[in-house]
Amino acid sequence: MKFKALLFLISIYSYSQDKHDLTLWYSQPATNWMTEALPIGNGYIGAMFFGGVQEEHIQFSEGTLWSGGPDSNPNYNFGIKEGAYKYLPEVRALLKEGKTREADQLVKAKFTGAIETGLRYNSEFGDYGAQQTMGDFFIKVNHTGEASNYKRSLNLKTGLAEVSYNIGDKSYKRTYFGDYPSKVMVYHFEADVKTDYEIRFRSPHARVREYFEGDNYIFQGKVADNGMGFETILSLKRTDGDISYKNGVVYVKGAKAMNLVHIADTAFELSYPDYNNPNFRSENREVLNHADSASYNDLKQEYRSDYGKLFNRVSLNLHGADFSNDPTDIRLKNYADGHQDTGLETLFFQYGRYLMISGSRPNTMSMHLQGKWNDATNPAWAADYHSNINLQMIYWPAELTNLSECHEPFLDYIESLVKPGELAAKAYFNADGWMANTMCNAFGYTSPGWGIPWGFFPGGAGWFSQHLWDHYDFTNDKEFLQDKAFPIMKESARFWISYLTEDENGKLVSVPSYSPEHGGISSGASMDHQIAWDVLNNCIKAAEVLGIEDEFTRTALRVRDNILPPQIGSWGQLQEWKEDVDDPNNKHRHVSHLFALHPGNQISMTKTPELAKAARVSLEARGDGGTGWSRAWKMNFWARLNDGNRAHKLFQNLLKVVEATGMDMENSGGTYANLLCTHPPFQLDGNMGGVSGIVEMLLQSQSGIIELLPALPDVWESGEIKGLKARGGFEVDIKWNNGKVVAGLIKGKPFQKGRVKINNKVKPFKLNSKGTYSF
Numbered sequence: 001m002k003f004k005a006l007l008f009l010i011s012i013y014s015y016s017q018d019k020h021d022l023t024l025w026y027s028q029p030a031t032n033w034m035t036e037a038l039p040i041g042n043g044y045i046g047a048m049f050f051g052g053v054q055e056e057h058i059q060f061s062e063g064t065l066w067s068g069g070p071d072s073n074p075n076y077n078f079g080i081k082e083g084a085y086k087y088l089p090e091v092r093a094l095l096k097e098g099k100t101r102e103a104d105q106l107v108k109a110k111f112t113g114a115i116e117t118g119l120r121y122n123s124e125f126g127d128y129g130a131q132q133t134m135g136d137f138f139i140k141v142n143h144t145g146e147a148s149n150y151k152r153s154l155n156l157k158t159g160l161a162e163v164s165y166n167i168g169d170k171s172y173k174r175t176y177f178g179d180y181p182s183k184v185m186v187y188h189f190e191a192d193v194k195t196d197y198e199i200r201f202r203s204p205h206a207r208v209r210e211y212f213e214g215d216n217y218i219f220q221g222k223v224a225d226n227g228m229g230f231e232t233i234l235s236l237k238r239t240d241g242d243i244s245y246k247n248g249v250v251y252v253k254g255a256k257a258m259n260l261v262h263i264a265d266t267a268f269e270l271s272y273p274d275y276n277n278p279n280f281r282s283e284n285r286e287v288l289n290h291a292d293s294a295s296y297n298d299l300k301q302e303y304r305s306d307y308g309k310l311f312n313r314v315s316l317n318l319h320g321a322d323f324s325n326d327p328t329d330i331r332l333k334n335y336a337d338g339h340q341d342t343g344l345e346t347l348f349f350q351y352g353r354y355l356m357i358s359g360s361r362p363n364t365m366s367m368h369l370q371g372k373w374n375d376a377t378n379p380a381w382a383a384d385y386h387s388n389i390n391l392q393m394i395y396w397p398a399e400l401t402n403l404s405e406c407h408e409p410f411l412d413y414i415e416s417l418v419k420p421g422e423l424a425a426k427a428y429f430n431a432d433g434w435m436a437n438t439m440c441n442a443f444g445y446t447s448p449g450w451g452i453p454w455g456f457f458p459g460g461a462g463w464f465s466q467h468l469w470d471h472y473d474f475t476n477d478k479e480f481l482q483d484k485a486f487p488i489m490k491e492s493a494r495f496w497i498s499y500l501t502e503d504e505n506g507k508l509v510s511v512p513s514y515s516p517e518h519g520g521i522s523s524g525a526s527m528d529h530q531i532a533w534d535v536l537n538n539c540i541k542a543a544e545v546l547g548i549e550d551e552f553t554r555t556a557l558r559v560r561d562n563i564l565p566p567q568i569g570s571w572g573q574l575q576e577w578k579e580d581v582d583d584p585n586n587k588h589r590h591v592s593h594l595f596a597l598h599p600g601n602q603i604s605m606t607k608t609p610e611l612a613k614a615a616r617v618s619l620e621a622r623g624d625g626g627t628g629w630s631r632a633w634k635m636n637f638w639a640r641l642n643d644g645n646r647a648h649k650l651f652q653n654l655l656k657v658v659e660a661t662g663m664d665m666e667n668s669g670g671t672y673a674n675l676l677c678t679h680p681p682f683q684l685d686g687n688m689g690g691v692s693g694i695v696e697m698l699l700q701s702q703s704g705i706i707e708l709l710p711a712l713p714d715v716w717e718s719g720e721i722k723g724l725k726a727r728g729g730f731e732v733d734i735k736w737n738n739g740k741v742v743a744g745l746i747k748g749k750p751f752q753k754g755r756v757k758i759n760n761k762v763k764p765f766k767l768n769s770k771g772t773y774s775f
């Protein structure tokens with residue numbers, strides 16, 4: 001039996017090389033979902049627990065539960081307005097004549113995506129829909145008296161969340177985790193003394209059927225506006241004590257151990273055009289039956305082994321202060337007051353990896369703006385898939401931090417957008433290939449958003465395609481490149497080949513265009529040009545790997561080399577638009593025109609020093625603030641500019657503790673007490689962008705050279721990192737002292753060759769017959 005076979009693996013995988021204590025912990029229960037509750041997940045379900053003494057509150061959502069889409073409105077058509085393309089020549093002509101205002105008005109009238117809103121919809125996003133919470137469990141613990149020694153924690157080494165306290169001389173303990181292999185969440189309650197519990201489930205959705213059968217509490221519901229069915233089951237099979245059920249409440253009496261195994265599924269399937277899975281109920285039962293063959297300890301060990309296998313691939317040790325004896329909320333405050341705490345920085349790094357493992361596993365839905373953690377039916381920005389920075393940033397650390405398989409849900413999601421994205425590209429621009437604009441949902445919405453300028457960004461598909469190339473580049477999986485990546489990349493390149501037009505100097509430009517969410521209409525937003533360059537360049541590299549040389553590759557080469565290159569403007573800045581109109585006092589959160597520096601690689605310190613200098617001028621002008629993700633992105637930019645101290649300053653700004661939960665678009669980013677990133681409100685992008693920023697400070701490989709410590713800040717004078725990935729499929733360990741590399745190891749295929757930059761010297765290397773090279 002699988003569970004037994006896994007028992008011995010635990011001893012191998014539970015060992016973590018991290019010397020830091022990697023625990024988030026608090027001496028009081030959470031009172032606020034967004035800022036204090038702690039996240040757990042099994043890839044499918046994301047849950048947040050509060051840890052109340054008298055009553056536990058566990059909120060959860062399942063990634064595929066969405067409102068809106070085709071079943072909410074028979075006219076739903078991926079946002080497409082047929083025939084819009086007829087107005088494209090007119091917009092272009094107006095821009096040529098310098099009639100910018102008229103051109104902008106025509107775009108606003110004709111090139112906004114269709115959306116229907118109204119009271120009958122679950123969210124303000126109408127038939128576009130929004131990610132949905134499934135509901136909340138409230139678990140009353142019947143004990144009286146004051147609690148002492150209270151602790152609520154999340155241990156990243158074991159992956160286990162715990163709540164523990166005493167009442168009098170009796171101790172109580174809860175252990176929670178999300179087990180991906182068995183597709184279950186597990187909530188385990190134990191006490192020295194027989195205890196009574198009451199369990200209630202509340203869902204904001206319509207109840208179809210609620211009942212108790214065998215050892216299982218079952219709730220079947222549906223989303224009001226699209227009728228999407230879902231089912232959640234709580235199995236009490238492993239609970240001692242008496243179990244009874246009345247009027248929606250499960251009563252457990254006299255249990256020393258109460259064990260709740262929790263599953264959930266929905267009628268959604270990520271498949272164009274109807275997105276339905278009619279078999280979800282029987283699939284849910286299979287999950288339950290399979291899990292029923294395992295004891296609590298089996299599930300726990302299966303989880304620890306599965307989690308540990310991924311988590312322990314990377315360890316980070318930074319010498320210096322480590323205040324892990326202080327609760328995390330206190331540490332965060334002290335850090336904001338200027339206390340150094342490299343332990344907290346390491347905790348933030350590994351927390352991002354924990355969130356990736358808990359929120360994104362093969363065959364689960366892609367993470368959204370909040371990963372898998374959403375407690376609302378009308379969440380901020382629909383908790384959707386934003387393509388103008390957010391979704392990509394969420395997945396930046398996947399390859400870098402050796403969690404390549406966690407990247408897959410996003411890559412599958414990209415694939416699901418191709419067909420509707422082709423229809424949208426034809427309808428709006430009569431263009432070849434596929435596009436995706438700023439906001440994408442679970443149902444193939446790839447049209448421009450319903451407002452301009454924020455909604456107009458056909459560059460989404462090209463940027464997404466970078467992730468397909470990177471997945472190949474970090475893994476060398478040629479089959480993946482050939483069968484999945486290249487066809488999708490090629491079609492997003494073909495979009496640009498047909499959308500770009502020649503300007504007065506014969507250069508190819510994007511007309512009309514808008515720099516993401518900033519400024520007005522343009523005859524060439526730099527980010528568009530850089531994305532087009534990037535996807536064409538990646539296609540050319542992919543074709544070389546696959547041995548393809550044809551009409552497409554020849555065109556790709558010609559078009560790439562004729563795109564208007566990044567321009568340096570009047571104050572030495574990198575221009576955000578073809579028009580030299582950048583304002584040196586502008587602090588806008590988006591820094592889109594630096595795409596070519598990061599995550600692109602058209603601009604670099606060594607190959608294009610003048611452009612890198614201009615990028616630096618622009619970055620200086622934008623400042624060190626912004627929303628959470630904006631600070632995180634700036635960390636990555638400064639790392640690419642080899643300025644470790646400045647990157648670290650941005651990291652400190654990202655870790656700035658924030659208590660407010662409202663929406664703020666300006667300069668209020670930071671981190672909540674539960675270490676989730678503050679946009680505000682909560683968005684996962686800043687967590688993940690921060691992790692990627694840390695990696696970019698320690699290791700870069702985008703130039704084809706493995707560069708060790710390219711942007712080491714003074715405060716990280718000595719340390720060690722193991723298991724990072726580099727392009728070419730390499731795995732890299734680095735140890736450093738006094739700012740200099742002292743030892744390291746590169747792993748890969750036997751006899752594989754590469755180049756490595758150690759202490760500013762580039763040298764070629766060849767792995768030995770075991771596939772290693774140590775220095």
Ligand code: FUC
Pocket residue numbers: 369381386390517589590627629665679683
């Ligand atoms: C983009 C950003 C906002 C926010 C939203 C989800 O629109 O400009 O700051 O992150 O995505």
